[in-house]
Amino acid sequence: MLALILLVLGLALAFQCYALFLFAFIAAIALRAYTSKLDSRNRQRRAGLLQALGRPANRTTKIVGFFHPYCNAGGGGERVLWTAIASIQRTNPDLVSIVYSGDVDASKEEIIAKVKSRFAINLDPSLLDFVFLKSRHLVEDSAWPRFTLLGQSLGSMYLAWEAMSLLIPDLYIDTMGYAFTFPVVIALGRIPCGAYVHYPTISTDMLARVRSRRDWHTNSNSISSSPILTWGKLLYYRIFMYYYAASLCSASFVMANSTWTKTHVDSILKHSDPLLAFLHLPFRLLSLALPRREKSAESALRVYPPCDTKEMEKYPLDGREPIIISVAQFRPEKDHIAQLRAFHTLLQTHPEHRGTVKLLLIGGSRNAGDAARVDCLRDLAVQLGIQESVQFKINAPYAEMLNDLGRSSIGLSTMVDEHFGINVVEYMAAGVIPVAHASAGPLLDIVVPWEGQPTGFHAKTPEQYAEQFHHVLTLPKEEDLALRERARTTAVRRFSEAEFERTWNASRWYDWIL
Structure with a gap:
């Protein structure tokens, strides 16, 4: 009887692996067909963009894409974005910068004017353009009253798909903290990704607060007072941390805005969860459908944000x-x-x-x-x-x-x-x-x-x-x-x-x- 049970389990596991291999093979073919279509469309849009900017429409002109859906907000994160772009325009005038923005109610000229008035940063319009995204509401916390972290992360992945379907750059840099966009960009664009992290989406501190059942603005009393809900939230956070770490690890380089952020990002880049890794093992076969990526970042570089000190x-x-x-x-x-x-x-x-x-x-x-x-x-x-x-x-x-x-x-x-x-x-x-x-x-x-x-x-x-x-x-x-x-x-x-x-x-x- 024991031998029969082991045989059945072995056959079931073999069938599962075979099914996953088959699914991975089919997914790889489908992804290749879709990315080929994107490539053809992207060549046309890329040429149109460069022509509109008065730049040579050839592959020697490189495009840096910044993912910043709230680029017109006028806050400290936006100062980082515009200071970085202004620096690129001064030091690498052959590069073109594009910003993936959800500010569909503002024009390019209006955004550039606001940057000048708010931050006293002058931008060259001939080296900058915008790709406007219509699905920004999917990353707003109001759209996800429950499971907000998961909802916003899935929303950012959809937003990244929208971005890549409109224009694929040569380098993608996220300056808002949407690490879950990296797998989408790598799969569809087959380009390197980088990150400037203002604050990790989830950290070991957040897990520790839930585990200690401490009231916090991210851990309400209804959860902290219940052992069952606390256990459930810990499991949710643990799974989320595993995939957040996997997404962040796919970045080719990572910058952090402070010592505290760098410490947490470095721990996330080295994060491992043996149990989840074991349970996740069959699904790793699906990674065969994704293109091989460049060497990922092993640690973050501390880069303090620029601050308005002149006035x-x-x-x-x-x-x-x-x-x-x-x-x-x-x-x-x-x-x-x-x-x-x-x-x-x-x-x-x-x-x-x-x-x-x-x-x-x-x-x-x-x-x-x-x-x-x-x-x-x-x-x-x-x-x-x-x-x-x-x-x-x-x-x-x-x-x-x-x-x-x-x-x-x-x-x-x-x-x-x-x-x-x-x-x-x-x-x-x-x-x-x-x-x-x-x-x-x-x-x-x-x-x-x-x-x-x-x-x-x-x-x-x-x-x-x-x-x-x-x-x-x-x-x-x-x-x-x-x-x-x-x-x-x-x-x-x-x-x-x-x-x-x-x-x-x-x-x-x-x-x-x-």
Whole structure:
């Protein structure tokens, strides 16, 4: 009987392998036929694009494709995109850059004009064009109220298919964090891929928080309070991490925006899950249908994002008002509740500051959820009895934000594991002394000593924040000015556009296209 059972199992396994081999063979033929059709169509569209730009319509003219569906948003990630493209135009004028954008309501001219007005970056229109994608809604979190990570990742894969069906470049670079697009691009375009990672889609920290059943903005109380739901979410995260790592490993080069991000990306590139690898083994046969790829990245290169320091460093360092300023979108992870509690603790433990020190919260409100969050913060300020010392500025103009930075004394950031922290860099460039959470970018990269002297302070608890506030507010004038000068110097020198371009080119991305 045992022999019969083993025989049946062996035959079943052999049949499964045979079926998968057959499916892989058929898939390879179908993929080859489809990519041949794409190639024919791509040659025509490529020639039309280059002709419209006034460039030679031949294979010697190379095209770099940037996948950035929200290229017209005007944020820090967009500054990275446009600074990189401007650098390419200066150093490699024979290359043409295209941006895969979902901003279908904006024209090429309008986007370029906004880049100039928002970032003071001049772009050459003859070396730049756009491929507009109609399916961007598939990567928005509102489209996936459940299983958001999975839904957005699948949506990005569809968006990548749409992109490749419209134009295949010679090099594909994702600058938004959509690693699941790489297998699609490699399969359809048979081209190398690169990545600039602002924040890993999933990390071991996220798994650890779920495992510890800790409430978090990505782990609601309904899940953390249930052992069964926690186990289910851990399994979901574990499977997702396995495929995210596999997708990221298919990139030929990877850049990370901070030490924290680099550490996590490096661990993801080396991530292995023996159980899932074993269960996944039969499906590896399907990889026979995919083209062989170039050598993948083994680790990420740290490339700090370029920060806007030119305007901010113009403000004088002295004459500051007793204002604690926070510049951050009203998103849950920014933890504005912690800011109100820290300020309340300051006034409780050092009542001499009551009536003189103000807390100014400046941030963008993107939608109804953010607006409701602001209303809750206003209510909390009333409950804490600090409403008269707290001011909210919602969606304030950029010039007004700059003016407020130029008169404030302390810059506040309470986000835990802020991957980089451009707002903290902006505080320092403007001469505002930062008090940031003791984690990730602000701890490891930004608020670090300059020539052996402090450039700001860190904290974790409301009590620690309150003591750092009091310390800064009572500094002697000479020590205060020296601290502001060091903060500005390190921000301007370490996070400038020139430093970004140097490290961007140190990745040797051009080896994959030139």
